[in-house]
Amino acid sequence: MQKLKKMVAYADTHFEKPFLILGLVAMILIICYQTLYRYLITFLIQFVGDPSNAWMIAPFCDPLALKNTISQYVGLSVWSEETARYIFIWISYLAIPLAIRERSNIRVDIIYDRLSNRLQAASWVVVDLCLLILSGFMLFKGFEHVRMQIEIPQTTAALQIPYFIPYLILPVGFGLMVLRALEDLCAQVYRIRATDSLLSFFLSSSTPSCSFSGTSSYCSLSAFPLPSVWALRP
Numbered sequence: 001m002q003k004l005k006k007m008v009a010y011a012d013t014h015f016e017k018p019f020l021i022l023g024l025v026a027m028i029l030i031i032c033y034q035t036l037y038r039y040l041i042t043f044l045i046q047f048v049g050d051p052s053n054a055w056m057i058a059p060f061c062d063p064l065a066l067k068n069t070i071s072q073y074v075g076l077s078v079w080s081e082e083t084a085r086y087i088f089i090w091i092s093y094l095a096i097p098l099a100i101r102e103r104s105n106i107r108v109d110i111i112y113d114r115l116s117n118r119l120q121a122a123s124w125v126v127v128d129l130c131l132l133i134l135s136g137f138m139l140f141k142g143f144e145h146v147r148m149q150i151e152i153p154q155t156t157a158a159l160q161i162p163y164f165i166p167y168l169i170l171p172v173g174f175g176l177m178v179l180r181a182l183e184d185l186c187a188q189v190y191r192i193r194a195t196d197s198l199l200s201f202f203l204s205s206s207t208p209s210c211s212f213s214g215t216s217s218y219c220s221l222s223a224f225p226l227p228s229v230w231a232l233r234p
């Protein structure tokens with residue numbers, strides 16, 4: 001039983017990290033491949049097309065035919081740029097739940113640093129509640145985007161995969177944010193006094209950032225260090 005608890009605790013602490021590491025390594029390798037391939041193809045086409053090098057190629061094959069053959073392989077790396085971009089978007093969204101758990105999000109703390117320890121602890125409840133509400137709303141909108149892409153199917157330009165596949169990061173990423181925010185909220189409420197918790201809930205209910213009018217909901221995304229959702233648009 002203790003071993004199972006340790007495994008669950010370990011998975012809870014490090015769940016996002018393997019995906020972030022694998023995604024970052026894959027993105028680096030793909031970009032390196034794309035760069036080397038592009039320079040190699042460009043060099044070969046220029047080398048074969050240079051008349052001064054014809055004497056080295058002519059004994060074996062026609063330089064013009066060889067140049068045309070090499071030119072046919074120019075587009076073989078077109079998939080790499082799109083793949084690297086989608087991997088970047090996925091790992092960016094997967095990094096946010098980890099940042100929530102570690103409390104390492106970018107934030108303005110000029111007021112926070114001047115609060116007493118008791119108010120600082122209570123302020124985290126307000127932050128977690130606002131984050132939970134906003135993440136929950138975006139989770140709902142993310143499911144709507146995926147459903148729209150399934151009902152009106154489109155494919156990506158290079159990979160030719162359905163657009164709902166890269167869009168899946170919206171419910172996955174915001175779903176993990178909801179879980180991490182809820183986890184941190186429960187832990188913070190457990191640590192502080194009941195009166196402080198009630199005060200924090202009251203402040204959260206009156207905080208403008210938790211409003212859900214159409215404009216403010218999307219404008220509030222500026223509070224998140226998120227990659228642009230528009231990068232996923234066809």
